[in-house]
Amino acid sequence: MEKEPELQITENITEVMKIRRQKLEKLKASGENPFKAKFTRTNFIEDVIQEFGMVEPGEQTGKVVTVAGRIMVIRRHGKASFMVIKDRTGSIQLFLSMGVLGEERYKEFLDYDIGDIVGVTGKVFKTKRGELSINIESYTLLTKSLRPLPEKWHGLKDVETRYRQRYVDLIINPQTRQTLLARTKIVKAIREWLDNHNFIEVETPMLQPIAGGAAAKPFITHHEALGINLYLRIAPELYLKRLIVGDLERVYELNRNFRNEGLSVRHNPEFTMLEVYQAYADYKDMMDLCEELVKYAARQAVGSLKLVYQEQPVDLSGEWQRLTMVESIEKYGGLKISFNQNLDELRAVAKEHGIDAEDHWGKGKLINELFEKLVEGKLWQPTFITDYPTEISPLAKTKPDDPDVTERFELIIIGLEVGTAFSELTDPIDQLQRFEAQVKLHEYGDEEAPRQVDEDYVRALEYGMPPTGGLGIGIDRLVMLLTDNYSIREVISFPHMRPEARD
RNA sequence: GGGCCGUUAGCUCAGCUGGUAGAGCACCGGACUUUUAAUCCGGGUGUCGAAGGUUCGAAUCCUUCACGGCUCACCA
Numbered sequence: 001m002e003k004e005p006e007l008q009i010t011e012n013i014t015e016v017m018k019i020r021r022q023k024l025e026k027l028k029a030s031g032e033n034p035f036k037a038k039f040t041r042t043n044f045i046e047d048v049i050q051e052f053g054m055v056e057p058g059e060q061t062g063k064v065v066t067v068a069g070r071i072m073v074i075r076r077h078g079k080a081s082f083m084v085i086k087d088r089t090g091s092i093q094l095f096l097s098m099g100v101l102g103e104e105r106y107k108e109f110l111d112y113d114i115g116d117i118v119g120v121t122g123k124v125f126k127t128k129r130g131e132l133s134i135n136i137e138s139y140t141l142l143t144k145s146l147r148p149l150p151e152k153w154h155g156l157k158d159v160e161t162r163y164r165q166r167y168v169d170l171i172i173n174p175q176t177r178q179t180l181l182a183r184t185k186i187v188k189a190i191r192e193w194l195d196n197h198n199f200i201e202v203e204t205p206m207l208q209p210i211a212g213g214a215a216a217k218p219f220i221t222h223h224e225a226l227g228i229n230l231y232l233r234i235a236p237e238l239y240l241k242r243l244i245v246g247d248l249e250r251v252y253e254l255n256r257n258f259r260n261e262g263l264s265v266r267h268n269p270e271f272t273m274l275e276v277y278q279a280y281a282d283y284k285d286m287m288d289l290c291e292e293l294v295k296y297a298a299r300q301a302v303g304s305l306k307l308v309y310q311e312q313p314v315d316l317s318g319e320w321q322r323l324t325m326v327e328s329i330e331k332y333g334g335l336k337i338s339f340n341q342n343l344d345e346l347r348a349v350a351k352e353h354g355i356d357a358e359d360h361w362g363k364g365k366l367i368n369e370l371f372e373k374l375v376e377g378k379l380w381q382p383t384f385i386t387d388y389p390t391e392i393s394p395l396a397k398t399k400p401d402d403p404d405v406t407e408r409f410e411l412i413i414i415g416l417e418v419g420t421a422f423s424e425l426t427d428p429i430d431q432l433q434r435f436e437a438q439v440k441l442h443e444y445g446d447e448e449a450p451r452q453v454d455e456d457y458v459r460a461l462e463y464g465m466p467p468t469g470g471l472g473i474g475i476d477r478l479v480m481l482l483t484d485n486y487s488i489r490e491v492i493s494f495p496h497m498r499p500e501a502r503d
Numbered sequence: 504g505g506g507c508c509g510u511u512a513g514c515u516c517a518g519c520u521g522g523u524a525g526a527g528c529a530c531c532g533g534a535c536u537u538u539u540a541a542u543c544c545g546g547g548u549g550u551c552g553a554a555g556g557u558u559c560g561a562a563u564c565c566u567u568c569a570c571g572g573c574u575c576a577c578c579a
Contacts, residue, residue: 015548016513016530058537073539080536097536114529127537147513151528153540154515160571161514172514215579262504262577368579392579410579420579448578487572498570 016148020113024144034144039119042066046089048124049132057130060123065134067092068119068142070171073152076110082133085118093133094120100137109136115145115171163495176490182301183479183491189300190254190274190475193293199250199276204239206232206256212457213237213395215438215448216259219269232258237395237470238457240277241424244468245460249279254475265487266416269496272475277424281469283396283407286421287384290411290471291320294382294418294478302482309414309484316382316413324387325371325405333374339363339404360444364389364404379412388422394434395470396422411473418478421471428461 013021027034043065052061069085080097098106100122112118122136150156155172162169162176169176191201209228211218213235221230236253243251254274261267278285298305298316305317323331330336337349346366350357355369368389379385388408390398396406408422425431432453441449479491489495 014513014530019530075538075541076535077538077541078535080538082538082541084539093539095537099536127539129537129539131537131539133537148529150514151540152514153528157515158510158571160510163571217578259578264578265573267578372579388579417579500570 014148017146020144020146020148023111023113024146027141027144032141034141036140036142039068039140039142040066041068041119044089045069045085045087045092048092048134049090052124052126053132055124055126055132057126058128060125060135063124064121064137065124066119066121067134069117070145071112071114071116071118072149074110074112074114079106081110085120093127093131094122095125095127095133095135097135100135105139109139112141113145113148115147115149116141117143117145160497163489164497164500166494179479179483179485179490180493182483185301186297186479186482187254187272187475189297190293190473192300193296194252194276197250197289199252199278200248202240202243202248202251202253203255204236204243204253206258208233208239210450210452210454212450212454213239214257214259217261217447219258219260234259235273235472236275237472238454240275241465241468241470242457242460244277244279244424245463245465247279247466249466250277252276263496265489266477268476268488268492271488271492274471274473274475276471276473277468278470279466279468282423282467283386283409283421283469286469286471287322287409289469290384290419290421290473291382294411294473297478298482307482307484309481310486312380312414314381314414314481320382320384320411322384322386322409325367325385325389326387328375328379328383328385329367329371331375332378333370335370335374337367337370339367339402360441362391364391368392376412376417377415380414382411382413384409384411393422394438395425395431397425397427414481416477416481417474418481419471419473421469424465424468424470426461426465426467428458431461432458 024034045067048065048067052063055061067085067087069087069091071083072086072091073084075082080095083094083096084091085094096106096109101109118139119142120134120136120139122134124132125135126132150168150172156162156168162173166176195201207221207230209230211231211234214237216234218231218234221232223230235257236255240251240253252275255272256270257273258270260269263269276289278289295305295316298307305315307314307316326338335349337346343363346363347357350366350369353370353373355366355373357366371385386409387399387405388396388410390404390406393406393408396408398406406422408420410417411419425434435450435453435458438449439451439453442451476488476491480488483491485491
């Protein structure tokens with residue numbers, strides 16, 4: 001029998017870690033619990049600053065407060081020393097003196113390390129140099145920290161460590177904290193707006209027997225008891241529309257989608273999507289809704305509609321530009337094209353622009369490729385692109401006067417697709433045909449096309465779905481825009497990474 | 504998946520044309536009762552990402568691999 005490898009919790013015990021473990025043992029031996037269960041504070045640090053920030057340098061307020069937080073700085077000065085601790089609301093200086101604490105307790109406190117979490121009680125005062133401080137009268141160690149934090153001046157810069165050990169990133173880099181807090185504000189604002197407009201938030205399956213509602217390669221998982229494969233959803237769309245068939249009229253879901261595709265600065269395998277459905281509305285209503293919603297989120301989270309993204313101004317105020325796809329190709333690509341041209345002509349134009357067309361591509365797909373190649377990246381200011389080709393919009397209603405295109409738009413900002421919406425296809429017979437066409441694409445080897453017709457969805461449509469507008473917004477990308485982050489990984493608390501290398 | 508770049512102390516980084524690894528902060532010991540990146544004195548704590556190869560000698564040159572970043576492809 002092979003010998004079990006010894007369980008090793010930490011890979012390398014460094015000198016600093018050894019010393020901290022020794023301190024831990026010493027504390028335990030002296031009867032101290034270095035990992036306490038609870039601590040009651042009278043104030044957040046921000047409150048103390050609010051209340052006493054204006055007192056004069058040198059002034060003693062006599063006011064006793066109890067605060068708690070992580071030690072960030074220690075300045076030992078002989079018989080009187082300083083520390084800085086921070087809690088969720090801010091940071092404040094602690095003043096420790098042998099005179100107040102007594103020699104033993106003073107020395108014990110000075111033996112604590114940067115990173116330790118303490119609770120302290122003392123009188124608020126301001127030093128001669130004008131630094132608001134707490135003159136510590138009693139203290140308790142709440143949590144002993146066993147690893148050294150990155151240095152105070154340069155902080156933690158290594159991107160890999162920042163993503164893998166986001167907890168350290170959050171302790172050290174205020175910017176990371178701000179981005180994640182902005183994210184929750186944005187999400188909260190979106191829910192608020194929708195709730196205020198009579199939409200109800202619902203939850204639909206993440207585990208789906210057929211991964212539908214988008215064109216993407218799904219993750220496959222397995223249900224043991226049922227003995228079947230399931231897919232992690234690539235979109236909630238088809239279930240949300242079932243709820244519209246069920247006469248809920250206004251629903252939204254703000255949650256994760258999973259797509260088994262490459263990673264990039266704009267793509268994470270799991271990402272957060274908002275989908276909104278409104279009965280008796282069409283894509284134009286959704287355009288208005290989308291514009292209002294994004295503006296509301298920006299105002300709530302950023303406080304302004306005039307943004308800067310990667311040093312370029314982005315102005316969300318005013319009416320957003322609206323262009324059809326074909327118009328945009330002429331305006332931004334300088335290329336006049338139309339569905340009236342025949343397929344070979346369009347194929348030739350695409351080839352001129354370096355697009356490698358596949359045999360089964362039709363006019364719509366070619367035009368969309370041209371749009372993506374020539375236009376999308378240039379749309380920096382918010383722009384709605386409408387009249388998406390039917391060929392690439394299997395779930396949208398075609399325009400009554402032009403079967404080549406659909407009642408659909410995409411919202412492009414900073415060259416990124418932030419949202420898409422359409423007048424939902426409600427005709428079950430048309431829907432079935434489009435599903436069948438998609439399945440055929442899968443058989444051609446398109447792994448992003450569904451491999452199976454969602455017959456239950458068609459059945460639902462047969463009961464009758466009211467005219468409905470549907471909207472999807474990529475929340476991560478919206479957060480990137482509003483927080484001026486270039487990489488999607490910055491706006492995701494734990495972005496996907498390969499497993500850490502083991503040596 | 505392709506291309507380019509990177510990986511050196513806990514952190515941030517230097518290390519030239521190959522000569523046996525260095526700074527600041529952190530840490531350890533000492534001094535200091537109002538400091539502010541405190542200061543002063545003393546101490547370098549390292550599998551130079553990993554494995555091979557070339558060489559008298561490799562952090563440095565070559566190959567492969569791992570991880571990361573950017574980019575192209577992919578991705579409505």
